Amino acid sequence: MNRIPSLALLVGLGVGLTARAQDEIRIGAVLPVTGKESKIGGAYKQATELAVKEANDAGGVQVGGKKMKVNLALLDDTSDAAKSAQLVEQLITQNKSHAIIGGYGSHLVQAQSVVPDRYGVPYLSGGAGATAIYGRSKWVFGTLSPVEHLAETQMAFLDDLVKQGKLKTPLTIALVTENTEHGNDYAKGVNDFIKAHPGYKVVVQEKFELNTTDYHPLLQRVAEVKADLFLADSHLEDFIAMHRTYTQMGLHHQMLTHGARGSDAAARKALGPATDYIFASGWWSDLLPYPQVKEFSGRYKSATGTEPQWYHAMAYETTRALLAAISKAGSLEPEKIRAALAGLRLEKSIVPGQVLSFTKTGQCDLPFVVTQNKPGGKVDLVWPKDSKTGDPVAPIPPPK
Amino acid sequence: MTALLRRHPLLPLGVLFGAFLLLAPTFTGRGTQNDLWNMAFFVVLAAAWNLLGGFAGQVSLGYSAFVGIGAYTTVLLSKAGWSPWLTLPVGAALAVAFSVAVGLPTFRLRGPYFTIATIGVGEAVRVIASGLEFTGGSSGLRMPAGTFDFLANYYAMVGLALATLVLVAWLTQHAFGLALEAIRQDIDGAEALGVHSTQVKLQAHAISSALVALAGGLFATNFQYISPGSVFDFRLSLTIVLMPIIGGMGTLTGPVLGAMLFSILQIKLLASPALRDSYLFIYGGLLIVVMLFEPRGIMGLLERLWTRLVRRQVPAVAESPGAG
Amino acid sequence: MQKLVVVALNSLLAAGLYATMSYGLAVIYGVMRIINLAHAGLMMLAAYATFALNDRFALDPFLSIGIVAPAFFLIGMGLYATLIRWLPRSSAGPSMQSLLLLFGVWLVLQNLAYSIWGGDTQSILTPYTMESIPLLGGRFGVPQILVFLASILSLVGLNLVLRRTFLGKAIRAVTQNRDAAMLSGVNAGQIAAVAFGIGTAFAAMAGSMLSTLYAFTPDFGRSFLLKAFCIIVLGGMESFTGVAVGALVLAFIENFASAYTSIPVSYQDAISFTLLVVVLVAAPGGLPGLWRTFDRRVVAR
Secondary structure (H helix, E strand, O other): OOOOHHHHHHHHHHHHHHHHHOOEEEEEEEEOOOOOOHHHHHHHHHHHHHHHHHHHHOOOEEEOOEEEEEEEEEEEOOOOHHHHHHHHHHHHHOOOOOEEEOOEOHHHHHHHOOOHHHHOOOEEEOEOOOHHHOOOOOOEEEOOOOHHHHHHHHHHHHHHHHHHOOOOOOEEEEEEEEOOHHHHHHHHHHHHHHHHOOOEEEEEEEEEOOOOOOOHHHHHHHHHHOOOEEEEEOOHHHHHHHHHHHHHOOOOOOEEEEOOEOOOHHHHHHHHHHHOOOEEEEOOOOOOOOHHHHHHHHHHHHHHOOOOOHHHHHHHHHHHHHHHHHHHHOOOOHHHHHHHHHOOOEOOOOOOOOOEOEOOOOEEOOOOEEEEEEHHHEEEEEEOHHHOOOOOOOOOOOOO | OHHHHHHOOOHHHHHHHHHHHHHHHHOOOHHHHHHHHHHHHHHHHHHHHHHHHHHOOOOOOOOHHHHHHHHHHHHHHHHOOOOHHHHHHHHHHHHHHHHHHHHHHHOOOOHHHHHHHHHHHHHHHHHHHHHOOOOOHHHOEEOOOOOOOHHHHHHHHHHHHHHHHHHHHHHHHOHHHHHHHHHHHOHHHHHHOOOOHHHHHHHHHHHHHHHHHHHHHHHHHHHOEEOHHHHOOHHHHHHHHHHHHHHOOOOOHHHHHHHHHHHHHHHHHHHOHHHHOOHHHHHHHHHHHHHHHOOOHHHHHHHHHHHHHHHHHOOOOOOOOOOO | OHHHHHHHHHHHHHHHHHHHHHHHHHHHHHHHOOOOOOHHHHHHHHHHHHHHHHHHHOOOHHHHHHHHHHHHHHHHHHHHHHOHHHOOOOOOHHHHHHHHHHHHHHHHHHHHHHHHHOOOOEOOOOOOOOOEEEEOOEEEEHHHHHHHHHHHHHHHHHHHHHHHOHHHHHHHHHHHOHHHHHHOOOOHHHHHHHHHHHHHHHHHHHHHHHHHHOOEOOOOOHHHHHHHHHHHHHOOOOOHHHHHHHHHHHHHHHHHHHHHOOOOHHHHHHHHHHHHHHHHHHOOOHHHHHHHHHHHHHOOO
């Protein structure tokens, strides 16, 4: 085979570069900083960069005998799945990243997750809860617990309210989900729970497209069946538009949720008191009564000026977990990092349960929290019961 | 041979480039190979679209539907146990059928009306694909394990790109090409001269849809995961149209130049954090500049430069007296 | 029966919104045969402008239309003077070129919004945003009602301008036959500039009104743009009354399909796109075209 002379030069350069660059940890990240997922993608960027900065400010990460600085190469996939996968490949082949932090959004992470296996590079995503992604490759890890369990946690919470006598079975459910993998998983979680627990019945199940222009047709169907509970899963914009229509139509259910939405400050700003009593379930809440959570929130706020939401916290903790695994591995070799991730037990973590670890499939399976909005802009953590900051109100008082 | 060279002065360049593409895996890294694969993919889409859009002047903004049909056929049949290579002709056949089904009613429409109709079709297909269970709905589908073979896929894509260019060149050199051109310039006049415009349009649509579907099938095998958002997207349809327009519609080299420019731009923009936040400015600005100053794209620009140069070299050539 | 009334009223209100966001597109297409893809970007920018006014000066979104619409009228004329005017006119050319040019403008507007406001979701909450009025057995949101009224006013206003003023007649003349209009002394270039300005102003008005109903990001506007296409095609692309009719038909079909069939709601958009294609193919003149054919064939004279 004819080798071009410049190849030798390149190899020489490469060897030289790698020799020098063995003193730093190269992490690659591909996030949707612009495009459809830009809002949370941007938040992930901020949190990831902060975690790296904190590690570097502390002198670096201890790997084997020395402290190494972290070199973060963060690229924007503009919320495009094909681009996302190729950028991950680029970071692995050209940037020679030792590990990759995955993106945000199930379809983006799905596309990315086929790449790590080809090269044997550890990949940790803090931005996708879809179960279909994990278990296929030993190199792929995820810190977001399955979305089905989010739904099942909400159902368990409701079931507990029944046991307390606040709600009475039989209860009918209107189940409305966004037409995405997240929404599909949510619906599956609800249906799985119902199969195992009598007393609940889904009387209307509908999907809606992202950015639907008119929610009246959908909510008209919901209104007709006069269900007891309204369970929805949506993005922030759709939640706002739908809940506005919901309130205007004078609809009312004993309990109402939009999956992980509802307790955000942005939702309060857009909907005012109409968000009262909405309950939401998520991967993290700043109300968790652990000292490390308070300390993290304070630190995050003073460093960035933003109050951390769940996505900031999970992105931050994902980066921290990866760096901890690299330190634990004591080496930059991919298989060692991978093994360290697989067996990681990150104590005093800010996640619910305080310990971050991965299951056999590479995905975390941590407890979810349930929060409920209270009048006056207050939010209470109502589940798990041992961490609660206030009592749940059920059923929701009818509108005046 | 000389006649061929006279008609296609850039042919030697093209052959060199083709050779480069074919030999690239021997001396370049995976990153570059990925970029070249992307370029080849875009070349197929742009050149195939150009047959109907550039030569015949029927601008369709719904070509992502064919990419999707090819991709989904490959994934669904592969999951059922077929070899991915055998799924490709099936995808192409389905695309042809769809192109006829869409073309028969819509080719009655002229100009922008046709374009709007294709937008509607493309979007309707996307919404339906997101809603159906057996296509995985909005969650998308994954290729079964063991179907990934980058090198084979690379050669297939490059081969497809070269074959597309050769096919388009051959078709447009003969009566078919003249018919397309006639339709673009004056459809009524063409009909009067005996061109069965609807038939010709349908044929061009069918051929280009088949090529695009083949590319879609290879896309599915290369990325291993598809979803309605990635293959049925309106933005993909716009990109497919953008490339021949910037490169030069109705020419053979135009789509290739457009595809090259587009993929290079993509790579450069995304890799540099400084430009990352402004990539929309750059795309938008490029579009605006091209549309305002040289709507015939890069080829048009080159042609203008060439005529200026030729004029300069032969100043004695006078305007023919009887012309004008 | 009650359900019928409620669904019909919902359709009417939705139609008001749809019509408002389509007038701007219709003006520009009618006069210049240009498909204004930047329409979505202009609506989005106007929504952000309204938000900024509301944020800084606590100005009510509907009132801020008084500032935003004229400002965008000037922006529209500016866009025309700097960009659109230079597009060459040739047979199959202008529409495709203008379409892509304006798509480029849309991209630039998106980036502009990103750089100024970031990708965060914004929204405007007024005291009446969540309020509704009970009527004939249903409850109808106050913002929707206001939008509907604004739509009617626009329709009446537009028609008055078109029929009673010289400007309006000039616009109609250029729409029907540009060359003949020029022969009659109409400065087609000036009219085109004004029409583009009007189209942009209407896009801005729609954006301001949309900001009272929806939360938005720089990506906002795409789904509305595609619906607006359907509407102007349904409406025959020749008159504003046609646009209103098209909006009514689309809104009615969406609401009635959902209320009286079991077609999943997620196929709502597929209905509108299929309708678009069907109308284009079977009735290119839109509904007014169908009416004319009916009028000619069935009603004997």
